[in-house]
Amino acid sequence: MKKKGLLLGCLLFVFLHISGQDRYQLGIIPQINNEFSLGDRYELNSKIEMRQLLKDGPSDISAQKGFHFERSDFETILNRKLSSLDGIGLGYLLRIEEGQIIHRFIQQFAHVQNKVGFRLAHRFRGDETLEDGAWSFRLRYRLSFEKPLSGLQIDPHEFYLKINNEYLPTYAEKQLDIEIRLLVSLGYNFSEKMRLESGLDYRAENIVAKNTEHQCWLNLGWFHSF
Amino acid sequence: MILISYLNDRSTRFVSTLLFFLLFCLPYVETKGQEKLEREYRISVDKVPEKAKDFVKNTYSNTKVKWYKEESFSGFSVEAKMKWKGQLHSVEFDTLGNLQDVEVAIDFNDISKANQERVHAYLKANFQHYKISKTQLQLKGPPAQLQRIITNENQAQLEKFAINYELVVKGRHHEDNIVHFYELLVDRKGAVINRSKIVERAVNHLIF
Known part of the structure; x- marks a missing residue:
């Protein structure tokens, strides 16, 4: 009961906050993530992600895009494994948004910890984005928690819970800001090589600036390893 | 450029996203027969053999116990996990409750x-x-x-x-x-x- 009350309180807080003068966006993000093993040391990860906006507002201050296919991301990261649970990666993302092409360069270090009954993953990432001739820079830290809903480890044909919490300090147009993301998703493990996840992804952008935007996305993820 | 104009064509909108998703995902669906049968999952205490329950009850009195069933090529087993005197104990039984x-x-x-x-x-x-x-x-x-x-x-x-x-x-x-x-x-x-x-x-x- 306490947990339900806390969750309800958080949701109420978010919606009350949104109902003020902050902007909001609601939509769907499907993504396909494929991993190709390149020997013992290297692997290539490719991700295709698309954003379908369903609604935005309020009408007086939002971009008023409405129901709208917003953007497509094509990301590739070459990951060098330091161990079976740690790796460093370099990557590139191509974004097509409203007819405009955006380039992003990515560097990351990831470390996964096996605990009794759950796993934790720490991802440290830096990225540099070139959009309209201007650069923006972000430093990102994401903590992921994964817990099987049956037993102590995720076996084939079992469900699991995944929670991501990410902090993204951003430097753009000579201004510092921060974005925070929280994803809660339910996953299904078809096999050791294939998973399907679906969950709610809440993002708060431009928290320092006065035009904070709250986003809520229905996330659909398909993960496959070759 | 063809790709860009295609993706920005509002008429494709959500339908294109879903079609894309399905077309790329469906070929990857694997059959159950290709998988290795090895898994463990939580079970309730009423599914535990009496013999195993008795051993745990008499050995680890007043301790919270979690029960699991394990499936593998060699068969099934039942496992009890608990904390005892500050240490994690794992007790394995066969399906008849015989201590392994x-x-x-x-x-x-x-x-x-x-x-x-x-x-x-x-x-x-x-x-x-x-x-x-x-x-x-x-x-x-x-x-x-x-x-x-x-x-x-x-x-x-x-x-x-x-x-x-x-x-x-x-x-x-x-x-x-x-x-x-x-x-x-x-x-x-x-x-x-x-x-x-x-x-x-x-x-x-x-x-x-």
């Missing part, structure tokens, strides 16, 4: 100095670098004897009754390109009798 073994998580530094040295000597000879991340004592014997040992003996005494140690080692074996996790089975005299590489589950959904 008891595993107790300990600190590697708590095993005898002679056994520590033999294990370190083996690891130094076979690994470029290593770290012992988990140590378990494996106890086997008649249920009444194990019950008496677990109930009455302290941790230091338990080692006298161990038949094997199970270690998890993070390290780079001479044959490896990267660091892996290994499971070592060590006998009561400190000799490594089996080494197997632990295959980690996929992490791409956690780090990308």
